[in-house]
Amino acid sequence: MTRTPTLTRRSVLGGVSAAALLPGWASAQASGPSVAAFAAKCRELTGFDPIPRALLMGVREIYSATDQAALVADQADDALHASLLKALYTGMHRPEDGEPGRFAYSSALMYAAVEDSLNVPSYCGGLPGFWAEKPADV
Amino acid sequence: MTTTLPHRPQLLVIGAGVAGGLVAQRAAEAGMRVTILCDGPELDRTQLVDRFRQADPQTMMSPYPVVPHAPQPQVARTDDYLIQKGPRPYNQQYIRAVGGTTWHWAASTWRYLPNDMKLRTLYGVGRDWPLDYWDIEPWYAEAERALGVAGPEDAPFDAPRSSPYPMPPAPFSYMDQIFHEELQRLGYAHISAPQARNNQQVYDGRPPCCGNANCMPICPIGAQYSGNMSIEKAQAAGAQLITDAVVHRLEVGEDGRITAARYLTPSREEFRVEADRFVLAANGIEGPKIMLMSTQDRAPQGVGNSSDMVGRNLMDHPGTSSSFDSERPLWPGRGPNVISAITSLRDGDFRSEYSARKMMILNMNPVEGIALAAIDEGLTGDALRNAVRHRTARRQVITAFHEQLPDPSNRMRPSTEGLTDALGLPRPEIHYDVDDYVTRAAEDTKRRVEEIAERFGAAPGSVEHNEGYLPNNHITGATIMGEDPRDSVVNSDCRTHDHPNLWISSSSNFPSVSSVNVTLTIAALALRLGEHIATEAQP
Incomplete structure (x- = not known):
C-alpha cells in the first residue's frame, strides 16, 4: 500500500536546518513563498505551464507556509513532493491522518494530460457517436 | 401507535426501482389503483451530478445521499451495513431511493439464452427455471x-x-474496433452489447448519449434508462408514490392472504397500508429481509418461507478484472463505459464442469490510478506528464462475469446478533462463499486474458489480475422460483407459494444467474407480472 504523507511540520523537519541558512527562509516560513515562486515550483514538478489559477490557489490553501517554503527552497522530502503532485494531478488532498478532501475536479492536471483524446468524466465528450472516430493522436 | 392509511389500493408495490416501477406502470395503465412505497427519497439528477463532481473519493455510491433510515452498503465500507460472516464477502451495493440501483449501471440489457434456464436438464448442475425462454420472449421484447x-x-x-x-x-x-479485429482472429465472438441507452437518436424523450463517460455512477443527461423513469410513468397513470416509507412487516390474514404492510417513517412513526394485492420489489436483499422480519403466528418462519428458502441461494456474478498495457494507444474512456462483450463463453458443454462467462472490454477512463502510480514511482515534470498520457492511452482492462450456482448455504438473514440500523431494524447478515465451479472458470478466464494481452503486445507476465472476486451487484436467488413449494418461494408467475396475493418482482426470484446482467430479465418478468395482476384484477 502506498504511503500517503502527512502534511505537517514534521514532514519537512529533515530539511529545516540546512534551509534555515538560505536567504529569505525565515520570512518565507512565516508567510510562505510568493505565489509566483510557488507557481514556478509547481510548474517544474508537474510538467504543466501554465497551471490553472484555481488549482494553484487550492493547493496554496492546503499546504502550510512552512511546507510551501520547503518546496520552493528544494528542501521538501519525497513524501511532500508526492503529496503536492497528487493534489495537483487529481484535485484531491489525501492526508495520511485525516479525511481526503476534493478542492478541484475538472481542472485537475491528470485530465489536462489527456484532454485531446479523453473528456473529463461527466462532461459531454462531443457529438453523439464521436467515440467511434480515431482519437487525436492515433 | 400505528395509523392505518384511509385509502386501500388495489395493488401495493413495495419498492420503486425498475422491478417495482414497471409492475406499477403496467397495472396503473390498466386502470388499477396503485400505491408505491419507497424506503428512500426521490433524487434529482442535477444534484447527483454535482455530488459526484465534488465527492472525495468518487465511487459508485458517492453521488447518492446517505439517509439514516434507509442505509445502503458503501463501496469503501461494505461492512458498515451488511454484516459479512464470510468466508467471502458479499460486497454488493444498491441504492435505496426512487429509481433504485439503475441510477448507476452500464445499462447493459442482455436476454438470457434459452439454455441459461435449463442448467439442470442440459448440464446436470444448478436448477432449471419453471419457465421456458419462449414463455418470456415476448416480454423481453416488451422490456426492450x-x-x-x-x-x-x-x-x-x-x-x-x-x-x-x-x-x-x-x-x-x-478501442472496441481494434479489440474486435484481434478477438475475431483469436476465434472469439465479440459483439456490441445490448444497452438501454440512446446513441444517435432521441428515444422515449431521452436525449442521445454524448459520451459523458460516466454511466457509472451517474449519467448526467439521462440518455440511459433508470428506474425513476418508470415510476414517473406509473405516477402519470395515476399511481401514488409514498417516499421514505420503510416497510418492515407484512401481515398475514386467516386465509393466508397478506392483509397489510407496515412501514416506518424516518421519525419512527408507524403506518399500515391495507391492499388487495401486494408486490414486493424491494431489492434482492431488502425484500427477503422484509419477509424474514415478518414472523408471526400464521408465518412462524417469516412470510413466504414455509420452504425455508427465503434468504438462501444468494448468487452474484463473481467477477474478475485483469489489466495490461497494449503496445498501441487505444484510449479507453471514450463513450459509454461498456460498449462490447465477448459472448462465445456464454454457453457450451463445459457448463457441466465450470461457469459460463461474459467478458467485457472496459471503456472507463483509467487516468487517476495511473497518475497516482506514476507519482509514487517518483516521476516529476515532463517525464510524469508524458508517462500519464502514454499509459492512459494503453491501459486495457478486461472484466468477466462468472455464473454461480444456487447453494442454500449462501444466505442472508436478519442479524442474529441483534445488530440494527437507525430505525431499530435488523441489519442483513450474510454467509457467502464461491465454489470450485466458479474457481475453475476464473482460472480459465485469466489464462485467456493473458493470451489476449500477448496479442496486444503486453509484456510477458505483465497482466495484473484482481485478488478474489469482485462484486457485480447482481443480487439473485433469495426468493428462488420453482414448481415445488417445498424448495422454492415463488412459482412461475412470481407469486409466492404461501400467499395467493403476494408476488415478488426481483432478481431474487432467479433460479440461475447466467453470465449476463440481470436487469432486462427483471424488467421482462415485471411487465409480465403487471399484466398478470391487471388481468386477474379485472371484474
Whole structure:
C-alpha cells in the first residue's frame, strides 16, 4: 500500500536546518513563498505551464507556509513532493491522518494530460457517436 | 401507535426501482389503483451530478445521499451495513431511493439464452427455471421497448428474438474496433452489447448519449434508462408514490392472504397500508429481509418461507478484472463505459464442469490510478506528464462475469446478533462463499486474458489480475422460483407459494444467474407480472 504523507511540520523537519541558512527562509516560513515562486515550483514538478489559477490557489490553501517554503527552497522530502503532485494531478488532498478532501475536479492536471483524446468524466465528450472516430493522436 | 392509511389500493408495490416501477406502470395503465412505497427519497439528477463532481473519493455510491433510515452498503465500507460472516464477502451495493440501483449501471440489457434456464436438464448442475425462454420472449421484447434498448441483430451468442431491437447497436469506440479485429482472429465472438441507452437518436424523450463517460455512477443527461423513469410513468397513470416509507412487516390474514404492510417513517412513526394485492420489489436483499422480519403466528418462519428458502441461494456474478498495457494507444474512456462483450463463453458443454462467462472490454477512463502510480514511482515534470498520457492511452482492462450456482448455504438473514440500523431494524447478515465451479472458470478466464494481452503486445507476465472476486451487484436467488413449494418461494408467475396475493418482482426470484446482467430479465418478468395482476384484477 502506498504511503500517503502527512502534511505537517514534521514532514519537512529533515530539511529545516540546512534551509534555515538560505536567504529569505525565515520570512518565507512565516508567510510562505510568493505565489509566483510557488507557481514556478509547481510548474517544474508537474510538467504543466501554465497551471490553472484555481488549482494553484487550492493547493496554496492546503499546504502550510512552512511546507510551501520547503518546496520552493528544494528542501521538501519525497513524501511532500508526492503529496503536492497528487493534489495537483487529481484535485484531491489525501492526508495520511485525516479525511481526503476534493478542492478541484475538472481542472485537475491528470485530465489536462489527456484532454485531446479523453473528456473529463461527466462532461459531454462531443457529438453523439464521436467515440467511434480515431482519437487525436492515433 | 400505528395509523392505518384511509385509502386501500388495489395493488401495493413495495419498492420503486425498475422491478417495482414497471409492475406499477403496467397495472396503473390498466386502470388499477396503485400505491408505491419507497424506503428512500426521490433524487434529482442535477444534484447527483454535482455530488459526484465534488465527492472525495468518487465511487459508485458517492453521488447518492446517505439517509439514516434507509442505509445502503458503501463501496469503501461494505461492512458498515451488511454484516459479512464470510468466508467471502458479499460486497454488493444498491441504492435505496426512487429509481433504485439503475441510477448507476452500464445499462447493459442482455436476454438470457434459452439454455441459461435449463442448467439442470442440459448440464446436470444448478436448477432449471419453471419457465421456458419462449414463455418470456415476448416480454423481453416488451422490456426492450420499455427501457429503450440498442443492440445488434443476429449476433453470435445473443438470444434468439422475434422482433428487432428498438434501436441499432451502439457504435464501437476506436478501442472496441481494434479489440474486435484481434478477438475475431483469436476465434472469439465479440459483439456490441445490448444497452438501454440512446446513441444517435432521441428515444422515449431521452436525449442521445454524448459520451459523458460516466454511466457509472451517474449519467448526467439521462440518455440511459433508470428506474425513476418508470415510476414517473406509473405516477402519470395515476399511481401514488409514498417516499421514505420503510416497510418492515407484512401481515398475514386467516386465509393466508397478506392483509397489510407496515412501514416506518424516518421519525419512527408507524403506518399500515391495507391492499388487495401486494408486490414486493424491494431489492434482492431488502425484500427477503422484509419477509424474514415478518414472523408471526400464521408465518412462524417469516412470510413466504414455509420452504425455508427465503434468504438462501444468494448468487452474484463473481467477477474478475485483469489489466495490461497494449503496445498501441487505444484510449479507453471514450463513450459509454461498456460498449462490447465477448459472448462465445456464454454457453457450451463445459457448463457441466465450470461457469459460463461474459467478458467485457472496459471503456472507463483509467487516468487517476495511473497518475497516482506514476507519482509514487517518483516521476516529476515532463517525464510524469508524458508517462500519464502514454499509459492512459494503453491501459486495457478486461472484466468477466462468472455464473454461480444456487447453494442454500449462501444466505442472508436478519442479524442474529441483534445488530440494527437507525430505525431499530435488523441489519442483513450474510454467509457467502464461491465454489470450485466458479474457481475453475476464473482460472480459465485469466489464462485467456493473458493470451489476449500477448496479442496486444503486453509484456510477458505483465497482466495484473484482481485478488478474489469482485462484486457485480447482481443480487439473485433469495426468493428462488420453482414448481415445488417445498424448495422454492415463488412459482412461475412470481407469486409466492404461501400467499395467493403476494408476488415478488426481483432478481431474487432467479433460479440461475447466467453470465449476463440481470436487469432486462427483471424488467421482462415485471411487465409480465403487471399484466398478470391487471388481468386477474379485472371484474
